[in-house]
Amino acid sequence: MVPLLLILIPLLTGLTAFFIKNEKAVRSWVLLSSGLTLSISLLGLTVLKEDKFLQFQCEWLQTLGSSFSVRLDGMGQLLCLLNAVAYPLILLATWNSSYKKSHNFFALMLLAQAGMMGVFLAMDALLFYFFWELALIPMYFLCSIWGGEKRIAVTFKFFIYTFVGSLLMLIGILFIYSHSPSHSFDIASFYEIHISSKQQQLVFWLFFIAFAIKMPIFPFHTWQPDTYEQAPTATTMVLSGVMVKMGVFGLIRWLLPVVPVASYQWGDVITTMAIIGMIYASLIAIQQDDLKRLVAYSSIAHIGLMCAAIFAENQSGMQGVMIQMFNHGINIIGLWIVVEIIERQFGTRKISELGGLAQKAPAMALLFVIVALANLALPLTNAFPGEFLMFNGLFNSLVTKYSVWFTAFAGISIILAAVYTLNMIRKVFYGNMNELTATVRDVRSNEKLALGIIVILIFCIGVYPQALLNVTKEFSEAIVKKADILPLFRGH
């Protein structure tokens, strides 16, 4: 019941929101809806833990071999929670931004949430594909209607990129389906597939490109900075906070366990790509003068590490990715909130035009510095256990011969991250004020509340990550076991 509600609440409230023309009313309506979703998600995590609550299945497209099957497992719990937490935060933080035709804006936001929930919950490949696309369509409209100056071309690029990716994935899904023993789209039958190593490699690339575009992994990332820059900030938060996790999620649920042999064969290549992307994105971030683009490139670097850790194929790396998906989501939303405040006040995002904000806006500076340090994975902040686990996983990986090199190069990006983050803090918040920044006003109460919640989460998870790690522990073990191909060799 829980997973069904998680999809239906945003879906139905979103459809209703199209008809609430009053801006204030629709805002409250959306806040109510997202609050409800959050409480359902928390209930699923804490109270309703029996299987009968956590899964739902009914017949759908029976002749095609597909059913409407949704289940909340460890990773699903975590990502649905992220999705559910993100929306109230985003709403709170952007309470003062006004949008023309706001009912359409909020309705599309909720539809996107429903789509993403579906992606995280689907246990049937066709259903997964359905939701994967459904999350994309509202995003396309959101960015194209409410975005910046170059929005139409940029969003179209984003759309075409992801659409081509998902079509390739569709071929992959069809290929596995046609080779699956029971001719079904059910995830269990996908996991039981027996195809040759050559066929696995084909499927691997068909799926991987789709996920790599979504995450994005170098060299499929070129849509991302433009889109983040042009999209309205609330949408950017959804895109970078939650939606990119769809790619990481896809790798873990639909790629690694389905084609373990190909994942092993191509693991080194992928990890290399990811690490090149990390360093490359960090170097560009250092050069950026635009706050939004800086955060966008920093996101590429973080996601790259997750990708590398997934292909380390061990428990430590996997758990690190899990917890980091959640952390990265809330941290980056925190960064965007501050960027949004700055942009709304000064009408510019250029670092060179800002300076000295901390003098008149101490609360904003303090909150932002904490979030930025969390983004750097400083100990005691939430990202530290995640990154530590991931590096640990990468270093101890048994599936690659180059683990030391991978870890060393990935480590460089941490240093680079410190360079660009601290540099940005220094230039924007400290130093001398100029004419523009002299007019600064500190954060409003709603923004303070949103940032405050994020900071609390940062510290809570930083001090006691075990709570989250326990949620995904069994799931990670299962995935690592499925991805392990050593038994195959022993068998022969």
Next chain:
Amino acid sequence: MNALIVSALLGVLMMFSGILLKQKKALRNVAIAGMVLLLMLNVLEMAGIVLFKIDTKGMMVFDRFALLFTTIAFASTLLYLLLSARDMEKVGINYAEYFALIFFILCGITLTASFKSLLILFLGIEIISIPLYILTGSDKKNLKSNEASLKYFLLGSFSTGLLLMGIALIYGARGTFYTNDITVFTEAKPSALIVAGMLLVLFSMSFKVSAAPFHFWTPDVYDGAPTVFTSFMATIVKAAFFIAFIRLFDDAFGLLQSKWQLLVAIITVATLFIGNITAVFQQSVKRMLAYSSIAQAGFMMLSLFAMNTDAKEGLLLYTAAYSLATIGIFAVLIKMNDYSFDGFNGFARQQPLLAATTTIFLLSLAGIPLTGGFLAKFYMLKAVMISGDHLWLVIVAIFMAAISVYYYFRVIQAMYFKEGDSPPIEVSRGFKWTLVLLAALVILLGIFPSLLLNWLYF
């Protein structure tokens, strides 16, 4: 059998009511009532109630497949009439005759959906084609319409000639017109006569469904014909030709699949390629839709290539989803003053409901999930995938689908993201609600295709 007789009678009735009824509204209502009757009788036949029993000597068979398709075609025509019948007034003065011709075409569609003999196939195709030539040229004062009509007539009769020649060769080889008897042979090597006949039939049918490289008439004819009739030609009629195509090849040449499969694959790829690539460069939405119909034909050709259960089910779904979406877009297009992409600028601000429904139709044509268009394409790809080692064809088709997003989304971009100040258009309430119904059907097909496909078996 119900539909065959009644549609012919209704055609005659419409011709006479043109003399008796002077009011256009009355004529329209008679036509729509007749259409409802036709649809109901056809559904009754599916339920086993046959009003007319005529011995066709096995030349026709009204099986589930045929009846379901005719139901789809009649339902689409009904929706088409509800949406666009009013706009036929603008074409010319022979209002009643247009309806009569449409009913005759439906009679032909019944023939092509249920033939078991090549003669009936030929008859059906002619009964469809001749009224179409007339409808294409019905805007008599318009040079483009006349040109289109003449072009269509010349090329169409040429291809019909090919069909006849093919049928003659097949008759020469097998001594029969019955499609089922054509396949029953045991010789290891089919005679040259039958292969030549089959190829002629293949080319002629490819012409009818506007598959490349026999598609050259399509853009000009679709563009030149009055837009109301383009809508009908590009959807229901094309679907009917496809049904005839797959029926013929399934019944008559199924065992020869190895002989024609590669050829069909080439035609499919060429159709997909030419349709999609050329559509990208169009400046007029009407012409874009003409090329898009070629591109969609390419996708439907996949069902011919695969020729299995999925392909046949999928083709039915495809015809339904494609017809509904295209009829909807054309219905909106007819109302527009300017057929170029820029004519749609700012349309969402002016007509939010029309823009929203048009978006759903375009998404369906582009094959976005949750619309009938996605599942239709999905069925096609799945059919090809399980028919053997043809991954390359699937990949080509997928890439072409990705290209199609470009030109379909150009309309969406114009409607929603660009500002424009075209003069406002007026539409009635009934028109709006019918469009909403159409959009709802498109989405319903995308979520529960079994609502349609179960009719095939139960």
